[in-house]
Amino acid sequence: MSDPAGAGASLFTRLASGVHRHRGRVLGGAGVLLALAVWALLQGGHLTTGTIEGIESARAEALARGAAAGSTDQTLAVIFHRDDWTTDDPRFGEAVASVLARVERLPEVESVVSPVGAPDAFRARFVAKTGHDLLALVRLKGGEREATAAFPTVRKALEDPRFQTTLTGKVAFLSALNELLEHDLLRAELLSFPLALVVLLWVFRTVVAAMLPLVVGGLAVLCGVAGVLLLSRVTNMAQYTLNVVSLIGLGVAIDYSLFIVSRFRAELAEGLTTEQALMRTLDTAGRAVAFSGLAVTVGLAGLLFFRGSYLSAMGLGGALVVAFAVLFALTVLPALLSWLGPRVDKGRLPFARGTGRGGLWHALATWVMRHPWWVLLPTLTLLLAMGLPFRRLELAATDITALPAHTEARQGAETLARLFPREAATRVLVAVEFPSGNPFTPERAGALHDASRRIAALPGVVGVESAVDLVPGMDRATVQQLAGAPLQALPPELRAARAAYLTDNVAVLQVLTSQAPSSREARDLVRTLRQDRAVGDGRLVVGGQTATDVDATAFVKRHTPAAVAFVMGMTCVVLFVLLRSVVLPLKALLMNLLSLAGSFGALVWIFQEGHLHRLLDFEPGPIEPSLPILLFCALFGLSMDYEVLLLSRIREEWLRTGDNTHAVAEGLERTGGLITSAAAIMVAVFAAFSLASVVVVKAMGLGMAIAVALDATLVRVLIVPSMMRLMGDLNWWGPGHSAHVRHLHAPGRTRGETP
Structure with missing residues (x-):
């Protein structure tokens, strides 16, 4: 008996045959991988917040780290409140002192600053005019990761039944x-x-077939998350x-x-055996999945151009989970289909099937082929009009307003701003680095005084x-x-202040502004400070939240052109290899x-300008700088899912018939229902993420849902077929195009014979 996957068979046909013969081993291997993934999940990881290495604000933070007042990133603002005690009551001070003494003994705490026992001038800054609220500052040890990990312990130590205690600050925000x-x-x-299952049941009309994609999806996500946790170490x-x-x-x-499941069921319905259906499925839908996965990976690989930032890690994690999705779709799923065979249609449901070559898609395909201009022009106009708000894009890093209003960190920030406006003011960190030696000699102190007065103005x-x-x-x-006096001759508060703002060869200045950290005025202040860096023989660098915002935006803008060019160029290459056409990859990029x-x-219109903010429950504001490029890289690849599926099927028909109009209509008719069903699943998944509490996740989920919905309806179902109808045989122009056309029309060849 001849081997159906012999020497002339394609790679995907041989893969299908191998999986069919060794399905037990394939499923066993998947079980081992699943066990390893569960083990990795149980081990956990060391996840951080989004950071960017090498920017000026990070250097300023590093220079000022040794000074007690150098950075507020690891400082918790703690507000003690009691209705029936005033801050002048000795019981209030004694109770606060006992709580802070307990906290100061914790190994995670570096220092505590409070008005208890402090001079009157200092105490006034930390006692609210309400007479019932007192502020203390608790500085944690280590960097951002260590301080965030220590927060729950410190938070518990600050709890006391005698007070209503509220915490805020960057560490509280990150936690x-x-x-x-x-x-x-x-x-x-x-x-x-559950949402995906509902759509799958509507598509397949059988329980078994509907469950298979969920199995593969669960495996891919589980292994992808496990891989990210391992990489985080x-x-x-x-x-x-x-x-x-x-x-x-x-x-x-x-x-x-x-x-894959849809194609397998269709091949079984044509009368093929399980093995034959599996080989035909992987040679067609499997090939499209492999190229689609490659296109998605290429898109996410664009994030690797942002080396030294959290974006490159996201690209790595995204590429990893896509690789798992392709791997399981081409091995585990075929193994399950091989084992099930015709039983894939078990558990049939009574309602009508949602996909197929029904009258709707036939009518739509026919109409698009007859009226391409009437389809193309209005649809293009609509998409371009939807994109106009993007010209008003404003970028700013995520701040505490990204948290829901009910969170303690955000409520604490609002309380701090109301009761202690000076302590809540936006702080721009200025670190002045001198070549060497004492940063507070008389000459350098004079230069610092001049710089301080210039900045204050x-x-x-x-x-x-x-x-x-x-x-x-x-x-x-x-x-x-x-500055020239001996340290011992200075009053205690002046000695403490020098210790707080001086370290090694660095002097620290905190510049206070009433503007919000993400405001244009605060950003202009950072840029102005950076225009004149000379302070005597020293040089200043600028840090803080606003400076980080400015630097992160500049970092993203600087690396975006290379990332976009890479993604678009490599996508063209992938599609050229799949379709053997020069024109179709360029058209795909445009689409x-x-x-x-x-x-x-839509993202700018909704999240920046605030339309629908009451419905979606968020506070409008500038867009996170990383969000547009993250969406671009992810969606550029995801959009290729439908492009590859549609064009692969059109190319099948064109190779079979040589008739472009027929091929486009047939491809749309055969895949239109599948594309819209697949898009419905993605929209359901992404829409679930749009319900997130964190604005960035909400915006990403909704942005991806909108993009996929537009792509699968207006673009793939209307614009792509109409453009291909108008371009005719030019669609297939590429190396060997003329020879192939001559072969299709060679004497003695019958229409429908595959070359």
Whole structure:
């Protein structure tokens, strides 16, 4: 008996035959991989927040780290409140002192600053005018990751039944953000699986067939998340990465499985045996899945151009989960189909099937072929109009307003701003690095005084805190005199201030502004400070939240052109290899850009300009700088799912008949229902993430849902077929095009004979 997957068979046919013969081993291997993934999940990882290495703000933070007042990133603002005690009551002070003494003994705590026992001038800054609220500052040890990990312990130590205690600050914000991201991830997955199952039941009309994509999707996400946790032990992986991996992995894995199961059932319906149907399925739908997975991976690989940032880690995690999705779709799923055979149609449901070559798609395909201009022009106009708001894009990093209003960190920030406006003011960190030696010699102290006065006069600045701003109105000569005096001769508060703002060869200044950290005025202040860097023989660098915002935006903009060019260029190559056409890959790039334009315009209209904010429950504001490029890289690849499926089927028909109009109509008729069903699944998955509490995750989920919906309806079903109808045989122009056309029309060849 001859081998159906002999020497002349394609790679995918041989793969199908091998999986069919060794399905037990394939499923056993998947079981081992599943066990390893569960083990990795139980081990956990070391996830961080999004950071970017090498930017100026990070250097400023590093220089100022040794000074107690150098950075507020690891400082918790703690507000103690009691209705029936006033802050002048000795019981209030004694109770606060006992709580803070307990906290100060914790190994995670570096220092505690409070008004208890402090001079009156200092105490006034930390006691609210309400008479019932007192502020303390708790500085944690280590960097951002260590401080965030220590937060729950410190938070518990600060709890006391005598007070209502509220905490805020960057560490509190990051801790709340991480908790919400974990909660959002769990809720999204619990919602997306049932939603996907409903669509799959509608598509397949049988329970067994509908469950198979969920199995593959669950395996891909589980292994992808496990891989990210393992990678987080050797490289920086942001907490967001888990949400991105789950979002992308579940969508593509279910889609790929939908394509393969649908084709397998169609081949069985044609009377093929299980093995024959499996080989035909992998040689057609399997090939499309492989190329689609490659296109998605290429898109996500564009994020690797942002080396040194959390974006590159997200690209790595996304590429990993897509690889798992393709692997399981081409091995585990065929093994299950081989084992099931015709039983894939078990559990038939009574309602009508949702896909197929029904009258709707036949009528639509015929209408598009007859009226291509009437289809193309209005649809193009609509997409371009949807993209217009993107021209008004404003970028700003995620801040505490990304948290829901009920979270303690956000409520604490609002309380701090109301009761202690100076402590809540936006702080721009200025670190002045001198070549070597004492940063507070008389000469350098004079230069610092001049710089402080110059900065204090800038628009929007409400104060400057530094070693030369100990007493308001202190002149240059007094500053220099104090700088030359022995440390022991200074009053205690002046010694403490010098210790707080000076370290090694670095002097620290905190520039206070009443503007919001993400405001244009605060950004202009950072840029103005960076225009004149000379401070005596020292040089200043600028850090803080606003500076990080400016630097992160500049970092993303600097690397975006190379990433976009790589993604578009490599996508062209992948599609050329699949389709053997020069024109179709270029058209595909244009189509992707159109669907992305509509999605990006909607993103700005909804999240930046605030339309629908009450319905979606979020606070409008600038877009996170990483979001557009993250969506571009992810969606550019995901859009290829439908492009590859549609064009592969059209190419099959064109190779069979040589008739472009017939091939386009037949391809749309055969795949239109499948594409819209697959898109419905992705939209359901992404929409589940749009219900997240964190605005960035909500925006990403909704942005991807809108893009996929536009891509699968307006673009793939209307614009692509109409353009291909108008372009005719030019669609297939490429190397060997003329010879192939001559072969199709060679004498003696009958129409329908595959070359």
